[in-house]
Amino acid sequence: MSSIAERLDTIRERISHAAARAGRTVQEVKLVAVSKTYSAEIVREAVDAGQLCFGENRVQEIQAKQPLLPSKLRWHLIGPVQSNKIRKVLPLVEMLQAVHSLEIAKDIQRIAGDLGLIPRVLLEVNLAAESTKHGFAPDRLARLLDELYSLDRLQIEGLMCIPPFDLDPEKSRRYFARLREIRDELEKIGGAPLPELSMGMSHDFEAAILEGATFVRVGSAIFGERNAIKKPL
Numbered sequence: 001m002s003s004i005a006e007r008l009d010t011i012r013e014r015i016s017h018a019a020a021r022a023g024r025t026v027q028e029v030k031l032v033a034v035s036k037t038y039s040a041e042i043v044r045e046a047v048d049a050g051q052l053c054f055g056e057n058r059v060q061e062i063q064a065k066q067p068l069l070p071s072k073l074r075w076h077l078i079g080p081v082q083s084n085k086i087r088k089v090l091p092l093v094e095m096l097q098a099v100h101s102l103e104i105a106k107d108i109q110r111i112a113g114d115l116g117l118i119p120r121v122l123l124e125v126n127l128a129a130e131s132t133k134h135g136f137a138p139d140r141l142a143r144l145l146d147e148l149y150s151l152d153r154l155q156i157e158g159l160m161c162i163p164p165f166d167l168d169p170e171k172s173r174r175y176f177a178r179l180r181e182i183r184d185e186l187e188k189i190g191g192a193p194l195p196e197l198s199m200g201m202s203h204d205f206e207a208a209i210l211e212g213a214t215f216v217r218v219g220s221a222i223f224g225e226r227n228a229i230k231k232p233l
C-alpha cells in the first residue's frame, strides 16, 4: 500500500499533466483533499505532505477535526449546508461550495450580516435533474441570478456540480463541459465573472480539468476507500 504522501504526489502529477493537456497552468487547478470520514490523524499525514485545503460535507466533522489540526488549514464545506448549521460553519470555512437553493442563500446573507462576514460561495447545479441530488436547475439559476446577486454578503465565485456517477470519465466529461457552458451563459446574463468551477472527483478529475475545473475534490484516491458504514470520528 502506498502512503498518503505518495498518493498525493501522484494526484498532483496527474493534475499537472491534465492541466498541460488542456493548455492551462497548474496553478489554475486547486486540489481540495476530501477528508470526510477520515480521522484528524490521517488528515495530518496529508498536511505533512504539504496539503492545506480540505473538503468536508458535514459541519460536525469540521468542528471535531479543526481543533486537532494546524490553524493554517483551509476548509471547504462541499456538501449542502442546512439552515440551522450556517451560523456554526461560516466562521470555520474558507468557502461554501454547495449553496443549493435561494432560501439557503438568503439565510446565509442574513447570518453573514449578523456575523460581519462575507463568505465565498459556489452555487451547486443539478445538471441531470436528479431527484437524489441537491442544486439549482440550470434554467432556474438563470432566472434567479439577479436575486442571488442582490444578496450582497455572498461572494458568488462560481459553480459546482456532482454529475451522475459513471465509471467512464468520458461520460462525466459531457456534464463538466455543460457546467462550463452554463457558467459562460450566466456571466453574460449577470455581467459578473464566475471564475471558479468545482468539478471532478477521484475517478474523473482529469476529465474535469480538461473542461475547465478550477477546484477538483479528491478523496478516496488520496486517503483510500471510505468504509461503506460511516464510523463516528
Ligand SMILES: *Cc1c(COP(=O)(O)O)cnc(C)c1O
Binding pocket: 034, 036, 057, 078, 079, 162, 201, 202, 203, 217, 218, 219, 220, 221
Ligand atoms: C465525497 C465527495 C467527494 C470525493 O469523492 P471521491 O470519489 O472520494 O474522490 C467529492 N465531492 C463531494 C461533494 C463529495 O461528497
